[in-house]
Amino acid sequence: MPVAEVLAVVTVGSEAGIRARTVNRAASVRTDLRQSGFDSGIATKVALRLSLRRWLQTQAFLLIVELLVSSPRWLGFSLFETPLALDTGASMGAKLGCSGRHLSGFSLERIKSDVESYSAAAGVLSYREEGSTMFASAFGNEASATFRPGLGCTLNLGDTSTLDQIELLAVAPDSSLPLRTNNHLQSLVDELLQQDNAAGLDTRALVVVHKGAVATASYGEGINADTPLLGWSIGKSVTAMLIGRAAYLGKPLLEDVVPFPEWSGDARNTIRLGHLLTMTSGLDLNETYVVGTDSTRMLFLDPLVVTRPIASPYGSSPGQTFYYSSGTTNLLTTLLQRHLGSPQALYTFFDEELRKPLGLAHTTL
Known part of the structure; x- marks a missing residue:
């Protein structure tokens, strides 16, 4: 049972005991006051007020503790x-x-x-x-x-x-895939999207591509084929394609050297490009998407998204364990940018070697 639930049970279960102790405490205080010469009625009122205050303080303390313990469950982060x-x-x-x-x-x-x-x-x-x-x-x-x-x-x-300072290049010509509607498949995909959104998944679009053509596409409310949407981790695949393209063109990143000078003097000097490409670097990077982790700090708080991954400590031997890591993709993008020479060179390489050949007229970095 979660700690928060255990605490809640203890709080509720002990209420009768708290009331019993309150009554006993009131009786004790009343007796002391009467022995000191106070009127019986006044002694009773004072005793009850003191005991009620103690009871309220106890309940407030228990409530605060319960909030601190259970806040990660309903807020997504601790109150601290x-x-x-x-x-x-x-x-x-x-x-x-x-x-x-x-x-x-x-x-x-x-x-x-x-x-x-x-x-x-x-x-x-x-x-x-x-x-x-x-x-x-x-x-x-x-x-x-x-x-x-x-x-x-x-x-x-x-x-x-x-x-x-980056010089924008001409937009790539649109080369949208042909649409070959399959009515049966369309109804299935429409149903899937409706089921997703009924379950609260907030699915924006489902597109099925078969043999170079769009077989069917279904869109959520307010979304259509012309609505640009956040790509999120599609960027990982794009990064891999760019590095592969560089290698194909005879501009491969060096595979037998330590990727970053910062790693040369410690155990991270065994990490190579192949480990980064397969996400088996062994770096101790936390990909959990909650407040305070490496991933959320890197994405939303760090001025440079590569700073935290470069500084990440050695966690385990490279090549042994796969660990999905956005930080690793940022390392690879930085390596490619340094390899090509500048942010402008990286932008131009993406445009000329990927966006224009694929006709990605509506794609934004």
């Missing part, structure tokens, strides 16, 4: 982590709000609902827009994210001036 949770929530709200507004075209009402789907505690966030920047705040904690055409939305953490 409230300041950190407010910072994280504001940053997440600003980033998702900016992308939702400027890329997906969502209303502020829908954005608020989307963010709250991650945690009910996000309901305290308020939003405001100033030009291309979205602000999210709660109890004095404020964060912002700015939209840049062609580059999407970026949190305003640290120095972001490099993004303003």
Whole structure:
């Protein structure tokens, strides 16, 4: 049984005992006051007031303890982590709000609902827009994210001036896949999407591609084939494709060297590119998506998303254990950028070697 439930049982189960002790305490105080010469009626009232105060203090203490223990279950974080949770929530709200507004075209009402789907505690966030920047705040904690055409939305953490210096390239020609509707399959996918959303999964789109054509597609409320949506971990596959493309073109990343100089003087010097590509680096990175972990700090609080992964300690021998890691993808992207020479070079490589050949006219980094 969870600790919070055990505590609740103890609290409820001990109420009769607390009442019994309260009565005994009142009788004891009344006797002491009467022996000291107080009137019997006054002694009884004073004793009951003192005992009631003690009982209320006990109940308040038990309630506070129960809140502290059970808060992770209904808030998603401990009450001790409230300041950190407010910072994280504001940053997440600003980033998702900016992308939702400027890329997906969502209303502020829908954005608020989307963010709250991650945690009910996000309901305290308020939003405001100033030009291309979205602000999210709660109890004095404020964060912002700015939209840049062609580059999407970026949190305003640290120095972001490099993004303003990137030269945008012409949009790739649209080469959408042909649509070959299968009525039976369409009804099945429509039903799946309805079941998902009835279960609270908030599925936005289901698309089936078969033999180079879209066999069917089903969309959630307010979503259609032209609605850009957050790709999240699709970025992992894109990163792998870019590194593979570099190798195919004769620009492979070196596989027999320590990827980062910071690892040269300790046990991490046994990590190689192949370990990062297979997510078997052995780095001690916590991918749990709750307040205070490596992943949430990296995504929403760190000015550079690669700082925390590079600083991660050695956890286990490389090549032994697979561990899904967003931090590892950030390491790989950083390696590729350094290999190509600059953020502009990475952007150009993505555009020329992936986006344009695939006709990804509506894809934003």
